[in-house]
Amino acid sequence: MLERRIKVNVERQNFELQEGIYTQSYEVPVMDGMMVLDALNYIRDEIDSTLAFRWSCRMGICGSCGMTVDEQPRLTCQDNLNEYSDEISVAPLNNFPVIRDLVVDIDDFMQKKLPSVSPWLIRKEEAPLDEGEYLQSPAEMAKYADNSACINCMLCYSACPVYDMEPNFVGPAAMALAQRYNLDSRDQGSGARYSVLSGPDALWDCTFVGECSVACPKGVNPAEAIQRAKVEAAQRWAKSIIMPWSQK
Amino acid sequence: MTPEGQTRRLISKRPKPRSWWLLNKRYTIYMLRELTAIPLLGFVLLCLYQLIKLSAGQSSYESLLSAMSSPAWILINAFILVASILHSVTWILLMPKGLPEFIVGIRVPPAPVLFGGFATWIAVSGIIVTICIRL
């Protein structure tokens, strides 16, 4: 079998080697079934040990290997080189500050945005243990199942022009996760979440570009989740105007 | 080089051009969709102007009408028409996301919503245009 060689153009930032953003090209032999991440690992192991990038599980579940491949946000461990030509570009995710090379800073999401929507089940009062589990029917689970597949890979933020222009924008994954809990029959905390969602830099800043849902590698549909949350938030608002006493 | 032990974080995002919406075709369609608001506003202003002329009396309204039959005006209105059709198509395509839940409270598959949306649009348009021609 003829060996296929591809050229990988990596967009780098490493001030110890060179100031500013620069591109470095590497030749990588590829075998059938190799992913973009495998090519990067080859580069680091065989050619240039200074290249920095993040990965862990190589099976699309840890969410740490997101990068911009040929100008599209991709999960590189799931991104088959067979689908690309013999020259590809790899760059860090868009819209995030770069720490080094292909590694971006997602602290803001992890430490502020994600916790801000309380992504856990909230109960007004926990049922006593001897009452057993909270039961849920398959139909009730289906309401939020899609939104629960998120692996926090940040591809949706990278695809989102609103986030590019407003770094404080709560953003697609966090709002989809808020909906994941809002729609859970066991949850009772949607009131608190809606006050965040309906507040500044959240639902009402979304202009429904829809690119988050295209970018998501896990079948989450943040654009639709946000749209549904807007409808619900607007209804809650109208209700609070028409029937102020209904506020709990 | 920074002194030993000290890390320097690069804080530059990848630069993004002002014409980011040309980067892929979905962004471009999005931008065209949003830009339809400008020609539509043009039509709204035209209506307002017509209303002003209308309340100023028959002759002033009719002078506007005859001005509007010039090729330039027709061309402008044809452009606005194209923009408004683009608005209708993109709006109806987005309807399955959110609207049905508002009405019936449950998730509905997109196909019937899309079909209903386009069918209603075409029917309503047909009725309006036919009535106006037949008057």
Place this chain on the structure above:
Amino acid sequence: MHKLEPMWWGLFSVGGTIAAFLLPAMILVVGILGPMGIASEATSFVRIDSALDGLISKIGFVVVFSTITMHCMHRIGALVPDLKIPVSKKLASAIGHLGALIMTAAVLVLLLDS
């Protein structure tokens, strides 16, 4: 001000929906068929004047006009950051909403007058 966001969005959505279903036909009649003489009766002074006489049709006109205007202005406000125009996003959207309200007020005055 943030309290009003759901209202702006609601009006934007209603206006967008009305515009989607009615505007192409209306533009075709008012802007093209009327002036070209194919539907000249529909845009004639007498027709329009008498059509806008009744209270119901006045209300209908105001609802359609104001929501579509709000739709356009809301979107144009959102275009400002999208086009990376260096004006604050909040200011742009406030101006947009205010503009739509002023236009609606103008229509109200004109209709009450006639």
